[in-house]
Amino acid sequence: NFFPDTDPNRIDINIEGPLGMNVDATNEMVREVQHRLGGLLQDSRETRESIKNMQVNVGIAATGGFGAGVPSAERARISLNMVDFADRKESSSVTMSKIRDAIGEIPDALIQVQGQEIGPPTGSPVNIEISGPDFGQVERMTREVSQKLREAQFAGRIPGLVDVRDNVSGGLPEYSIRIDHEKARQFGLTLSDIAQTVRIAVNGLEASTFRDGEDEYDIMVRLRKEDRDDLDKLRDLTVSQMGRQIPIVSVADFEEGIGPGRITRLDLLRTATVEADAGPGFSGPQILIQVQDYLDEYRAALPSGYTMKYTGESEDQEESFSFLTLALVISFILIFLVLLAKFNSLIIPFIIVIAVGLSLIGVILGLIVTRTEFSVMVFVGVISLAGIVCINNIVLVEYIKQLMDKGMPRMQAIIEAGSIRLRPVLLTALTTILGLIPLTFGIDIDYIGLLTEMDPAVQFGTESTQFWGPMGITIISGLMFATFLTLVIVPVMYSVFESLTGRVTEAYRSRD
Incomplete structure (x- = not known):
């Protein structure tokens, strides 16, 4: 989601x-x-x-x-x-x-x-944009798609699909005035003269203002409402021309019809939209996949020049996840470059970045066990987790390197650093996990009531848990797995890479 x-x-x-x-x-x-x-x-x-x-x-x-x-x-x-x-x-x-x-x-x-x-506001879970050159065809196809989805909703063919709707509205009644240009020219009338006469009769003309103390009111001159709605009264209008009153019906025909209530364009093409929501317990992407499968044949049979595009929440989600993925990749690159500058070695930054990547295994296991859906908040948790894992591994590897620089053998330095850093790493993980437990599992304590009335009013499963819980689960599960990586896997990887580096160096020296 x-x-x-x-x-x-x-x-x-x-x-x-x-x-x-x-x-x-x-x-x-x-x-x-x-x-x-x-x-x-x-x-x-x-x-x-x-x-x-x-x-x-x-x-x-x-x-x-x-x-x-x-x-x-x-x-x-x-x-x-x-x-x-x-x-x-x-x-x-x-x-x-x-x-x-x-x-x-x-x-x-x-x-x-x-x-x-x-x-932030997003589109509907199901948002289908139908575009084409002819609005009549677009309207027809939109109603067909909308009807198909409603039938699927009530027949239970797409579980979780609710509130199917479209933005195709019925037409509005309208009066069209068709001007005979030749006759208008004979009477010396222009299109502007005729349009202005009709506009004043319907919308009105400000003739003056009326003052009442400090308030001013416009005085509008126009036809009465019942006359404005009467086509016969509009036919009785006359256009003034050089002192003559020319009946408007002498140069124009009035037609009563139905006009479109709303026309939407997308990339210059007339477009209509079909929307639907996901019911409780169903994710938007899950519903969208079923809708795409259900309408696959209809979409393939669209006439040439007409398109059916799935947008809405899925499009917003794709853009946001792409941005967050890019941010995650850039953060990994920056971490690697900073560590490279600090340790002046390719091995240590490589080991730490691998450890951060492996911590995602714990994240995935945590999401699976708790049946938590992947969302933006999980991404935020992953980025936060990367910083915590980096700090723990940097401190451990740097201490190993300091002991080795003092002349201590590699294996002894790794064991010594692991034993000394065991307590700080465990305390860091434990304090972070304990701090996130109330947010993750919804433990709410009324501290004001505790201090004033000695009543903490402990509450479980609070409202904020639903939004922030996925982030907390991500950090907790990832950190638990990363702690094992920091204390066991990272020292092993460091020892292996140092051993390989030593052998490669000896091989080059023997050649020389």
Whole structure:
């Protein structure tokens, strides 16, 4: 996963109706969702006691937060704030699953149940971009892909796939004015004259301002609302030209039709998107692989000029992991160069870098045993682990080298350094592991309560564990294995390489 799965403190139920739906109709849709949600809360005591309060917003922007966009009447959101993590009767993930089952499908409504995100915003686990030159074809293919995934979701063909949706919206009613250029020229009218007349009638013209104390109000002149919505009234407009009032229908035809509600372009191609989420207990990459296999035949049969690209969270994850991998490689190179400058030897830096690399075996074993998913926090733990392992090995190898420089035989120097450095290495590992145990396994102590009321209120399995736990497991498991490397494998490797170096040196001297 990109970030570790956590138990969200807030659950959002996003509701979206057809494009152009008024607020009253959206309200009715929200009431239906609330009614079904109320049935769930009445039937499930655990769910009812895990929710602190509910907030309903109608006419919201597409996404929350600063700069989220223009509010739309067809969108609404029901936010459920959960009680404190320790007081929940069930996890938020279980609550989200129950909410999806209770709400089900509502005609003409797109329902999405999602938890509060932790970390920077990312795309959906499943994000499919369909592009092509003709938007009608793109729209058709998008609806087909969306329908296929919904069928797979409800038939159980792709376990864990939830909240399938697309951004293809229904068309909006529009009036088109087709101007006869030849007739307009005969009357001496330009396109600007006709457009300005229609614009003033619909949008209005600021004629003056009205002052009320220190406040100013614009006085707009335009048609009444009922006339602006009446195509016959718009046909009665006249265009002024040299003192003459020319009926607009003399030079133009009015057509009533449906226009696209939204057109998105990607690399100059018209694009639509199909999205879906991963249910509790399922990782985004795991769901994406199943979706790719399921749509493989459909993708292969796309017409020429049309593409279907998988982006979203997987693309963000690939970019982030590539960056962190590069950072890890660069850190290894820098460690090697610094050690090379310090010891003036290729052998010691090579041994220490190998020890750091071998410590990853402990990391992998720790992740397997604890069934922890690989995420960004594991990468952060690996980079932190590399620094700890380097320090322990540098101190040990440097002490061996100092003893050998004083004339002590190699094997005796290795044994002496190992016995002397045994306690510091073990204490370093032990203090680091003990310090990370509360963060990793969620041991929380109320020190204020301990000092004021002698009540520590010890709590196990805290909220922060879900996010920081993978990093702690990485460092602990890697450090336990690296301690064995430092005390046993590294001295053996040093002895072997020193022995080989001595033999190679003697061989060259014998040739001379």
